[in-house]
Amino acid sequence: THTKPDISREKSAALYEKSKKYFPGGVNSPVRAFKSVYGTPLFIQKGDGCFIWDADDNQFIDFCASWGPLILGHNHAKIREKVAEVMQNGMSFGAPTALENELAELIIKNNRFVEKIRFTSSGTEAVMSAIRLARGYTGRDKIVKFEGCYHGHSDSLLVKAGSGLVTFGETSSAGVPKAFAEETIVIGLNDKTALTQVFEQFKDQIAAVIIEGIPANNGLLIQDKEYIEFLREICSTNGTLLIFDEVITGFRVGFEGAAAYYGITPDIVTYGKIIGGGLPVGMYGASAEIMGHISPDGGVYQAGTLSGNPVAMAAGIATLTELSKSGFYKDLNAKAQEFVESIQRFASARNYKFKVFTVGSVFWFAFIDKDKIQTAEDIDPASMEKFKVLHRELLNRGVYLGPSGYEVGFVSAAHSKIELEKAKRAIFEALDVVFAK
Numbered sequence: 001t002h003t004k005p006d007i008s009r010e011k012s013a014a015l016y017e018k019s020k021k022y023f024p025g026g027v028n029s030p031v032r033a034f035k036s037v038y039g040t041p042l043f044i045q046k047g048d049g050c051f052i053w054d055a056d057d058n059q060f061i062d063f064c065a066s067w068g069p070l071i072l073g074h075n076h077a078k079i080r081e082k083v084a085e086v087m088q089n090g091m092s093f094g095a096p097t098a099l100e101n102e103l104a105e106l107i108i109k110n111n112r113f114v115e116k117i118r119f120t121s122s123g124t125e126a127v128m129s130a131i132r133l134a135r136g137y138t139g140r141d142k143i144v145k146f147e148g149c150y151h152g153h154s155d156s157l158l159v160k161a162g163s164g165l166v167t168f169g170e171t172s173s174a175g176v177p178k179a180f181a182e183e184t185i186v187i188g189l190n191d192k193t194a195l196t197q198v199f200e201q202f203k204d205q206i207a208a209v210i211i212e213g214i215p216a217n218n219g220l221l222i223q224d225k226e227y228i229e230f231l232r233e234i235c236s237t238n239g240t241l242l243i244f245d246e247v248i249t250g251f252r253v254g255f256e257g258a259a260a261y262y263g264i265t266p267d268i269v270t271y272g273k274i275i276g277g278g279l280p281v282g283m284y285g286a287s288a289e290i291m292g293h294i295s296p297d298g299g300v301y302q303a304g305t306l307s308g309n310p311v312a313m314a315a316g317i318a319t320l321t322e323l324s325k326s327g328f329y330k331d332l333n334a335k336a337q338e339f340v341e342s343i344q345r346f347a348s349a350r351n352y353k354f355k356v357f358t359v360g361s362v363f364w365f366a367f368i369d370k371d372k373i374q375t376a377e378d379i380d381p382a383s384m385e386k387f388k389v390l391h392r393e394l395l396n397r398g399v400y401l402g403p404s405g406y407e408v409g410f411v412s413a414a415h416s417k418i419e420l421e422k423a424k425r426a427i428f429e430a431l432d433v434v435f436a437k
């Protein structure tokens with residue numbers, strides 16, 4: 001149980017010095033900057049299957065999976081070949097192509113929650129557009145979101161809870177007008193009283209309630225089905241649309257995501273990540289009736305030059321074709337559950353204050369002594385110091401987790417039993433180091 005020497009980060013460090021000249025914080029998305037873990041960010045040069053290699057040729061078993069999209073692993077041959085084939089004919093036309101129909105058909109035929117869809121190029125866009133649709137459809141302005149759910153970086157959604165049970169939100173980013181934040185009401189998860197109160201206080205004003213199907217951006221905050229049912233009910237009673245943001249859970253916990261996991265039908269659903277097989281694709285969908293409000297059929301405007309571009313569609317088609325094969329999720333989830341259960345067994349046997357929360361092939365390592373965590377408040381920020389040690393020890397043992405203790409990890413179809421065994425050993429050793437301190 002001792003620390004391992006740090007991996008070499010010479011080349012990554014040199015690249016980082018350079019990138020800091022070009023980008024704020026040296027990165028194009030903040031969490032990549034390794035601000036809450038040890039050391040400089042690793043610059044990745046290659047991925048294959050469950051492995052990635054950094055600029056210094058360190059090899060890692062990867063559980064970040066580009067933050068979720070790579071459910072088939074890195075550089076999957078079928079995706080690469082399909083993309084290469086489509087690229088022979090050009091990369092973007094800003095005009096309809098048959099590939100959009102093909103991907104839409106794969107989705108709609110295998111998903112009972114959407115009748116019509118619209119492709120975007122990111123999760124942020126998908127959710128932002130879904131909110132506009134809900135507002136346009138209901139003719140109402142206010143939305144309700146939950147503390148501990150992330151929905152991308154559009155203005156209305158970069159809002160955190162104010163003080164008090166039910167309040168207007170406060171902006172959680174500079175540059176978001178207060179007036180926008182006032183249209184977003186933020187309440188805690190798993191709190192029926194707050195929900196009831198919000199609907200009393202803002203009767204006939206709430207266009208939509210948005211929730212991550214299974215909240216996975218602030219730890220993994222698995223909600224009780226009964227609570228989600230309550231949420232569904234209260235939305236229906238009040239003529240408010242229920243939006244499931246399934247950017248992480250869509251095609252991850254199962255082909256039909258969290259909606260099928262709970263057996264609850266949202267009014268609008270948003271997807272991202274996996275649906276693009278590693279290329280930029282997002283999507284929102286609903287009944288034909290609700291989607292009829294989107295331009296050019298209806299009055300809610302939303303557009304995109306690169307929306308549905310053929311290269312991204314190709315990656316999505318290749319990915320979803322694999323995912324729609326029978327037994328895909330059964331095998332993946334069984335493999336992932338076996339992996340996380342043995343980690344939990346190890347930690348519990350040693351009485352470590354450590355709990356793995358998990359659903360399907362998603363897991364979250366928490367240095368917390370609770371069997372259930374359902375609200376952001378339940379997470380002790382001090383526990384992140386332990387994650388920091390774990391992260392460093394794991395990198396030094398060839399295992400890559402996303403560089404934040406609030407982020408979940410992903411097992412992909414490319415993780416073989418052998419690699420998972422190796423990763424487990426590394427995790428056991430790293431936990432011993434964390435708890436020896």
Ligand code: PMP
Nearest residue numbers: 122123124150151152245247248
């Ligand atoms: N919604 C959820 C639930 C997400 O997890 C994310 C990204 N992690 C987004 C929206 C935003 O997606 P993107 O980063 O592709 O804009």
